[in-house]
Amino acid sequence: MTAPLLEVSHLRVEFPTRRGTLLALDDISFSIAPGEILGVVGESGAGKSLTGAAIIGLLDPPGRIAAGEIRLAGRRIDNLPYEQMRRVRGREIGAVFQDPLTSLNPLYTVGHQLVETITTHLDLTASQARTRAIELLASTGIPAPEARIDHFLHQFSGGMRQRVVIALALAASPKLIVADEPTTALDVSIQAQIIALLKKVCKDQGAAVMLVTHDMGVIAETCDRVAVMYAGRIAEIGPVADVIHRPAHPYTVGLMGSIPAMDEDRERLLQIDGSMPRLTAIPAGCAFNPRCDRVVERCRVERPDLAQVGATSAACWRPVTVEVAR
């Protein structure tokens, strides 16, 4: 096996507030191999976007990394000074966010923004950069890139804007792309195109992708491995087929059962009662214990760490070992 491209170990992110310190991410560890797509799923507030933000060094203050480390190709990046991190971002890590309207400047042409990014990170002249920008737009499937490069954002549709954002993220051929809900703002038919595009570009460039989404369907179709997050911790991580069909953590089981599927009929969906705890009131022991139907005394006092269960790793004292009947 090749050395992992991204290694996150025991990452802990805190938000100091007037009423005490909020622990937003606790003991997050995972790695991504070159060319691999890791999906990160979870419900709102589980900390999935925050994990992405910590990796690209864009945590909103007062949020800060309190412990743990992030290594990119062996080099530690979580403690780099701002200017150095700025160079890593874009050059080595590309980012795609949910809303293309907020990640691009409406007052400049897309060509201007692409050329700016390219000349910042690569040693190219303006005209070479423009040629590269046109190539990038073409590679993301934008028709007539020679003409489109001089257009402004409002002249593009939602799907086309997201393609421009992907072109921008790829501008300096980064080794890692962090995509935070890249298809959530798009319609299903466009979503399919963007996912196909993301898969294609990482295959062509050999880039690793961390795909943050709440859509299990997108994960199933795109990723090699998936991490399921709950209340700031990883509940389960493993190969995508195993996590979907043979989940070990009761939360993953509930999450999978609550998604209406296209190929089966059920009168009622499996439901997990209650909702995710707020960061201010994370229960002792396993954070999922108040909603869990397999809870035992140990779950209420002692926190489980990730441990191998079958093909996946789950943080649970009583993992589901039998195959879930579909």
Add this chain to the structure above:
Amino acid sequence: MSRPLVEVKDLAKVFDVSPPWLNRVVERKPKAFVHAVDGVSFAIERGKTLALVGESGCGKSTVARLLVGLYGATRGSVSFDGEDIVKTLAGAGAGPLRRRMQMIFQDPYASLNPRWKVLDIVAEPLREHGLVKGAADARQRVGELLSSVGLNPADAEKFPHQFSGGQRQRISIARALATNPEFLVCDEPTSALDVSVQAQVLNIMKDLQRDKGLTYLFISHNLAVVRHVADQVGVMYLGRLVEVAGKVELFARPRHPYTRMLLDAIPDIHMSGRARTPVQGEVPNPLNPPSGCSFHPRCPLANERCKAERPALLEIKGVRVACHAVEEGRD
């Protein structure tokens, strides 16, 4: 066969999106109109669920608003239990009719007044329609309603901000149920919710339908959710219905090329690693829709007739489809 509870005939809504008068005069711009809903007809049987699906801008929410009278129709009619809603809402029968049909909105953060207690929010329709006498009566009825959607009667004293998204959507449902309606229009009731919470809300909606015999118009862009709740499914594209079929039929044998494309496009958790059928193109600008069949620029089956002539919604093998290719059997 009994008479359908809701019958919509040739419903249309045109919005005037022209630039202001001065701009039109100075810049010589013409008036502009969007045909948000353009000749939609369907019927919903009592106790059943019709789901409307489609991508953003296809007019599904406009249909919902037309049905409850939040917009006035440009053309066509909506009849509820045999009464024309436009005429009834303008006359003395407005109150009783409004009592019988209610609406649930998409965003439970925007549809509940943050300054009101849950008690007042849920009791408002009760008071408005004179269904309760006095505060004690209202309190008791609100308590019953909250219990019926799985909340605690004591929650009536709280404010909306003290609830999570799923709980707020339950409050919206409790408010909609306050007048004992027969027909609920649900405009994307679960799109703003997380999946585990969505499951809770969908289960409650199904239980209520079974217990009270409710009829639903369910608007959604999520085909998997639609498959779970609907009896009949209508697929909309640029303001028109392109296919209406029973749920089982539609998902097993989609006829219209757009329906097939939509079904192919949804990522499903059980087809890990499957190669997707690439989808062509994007939804055209509704200000300037294509000629003929509005789907023809993206359709693999399009020919000259599709570019020139607009297909009507025809009954073909028990399914209503608006497509020349299906009609001619070249699909």
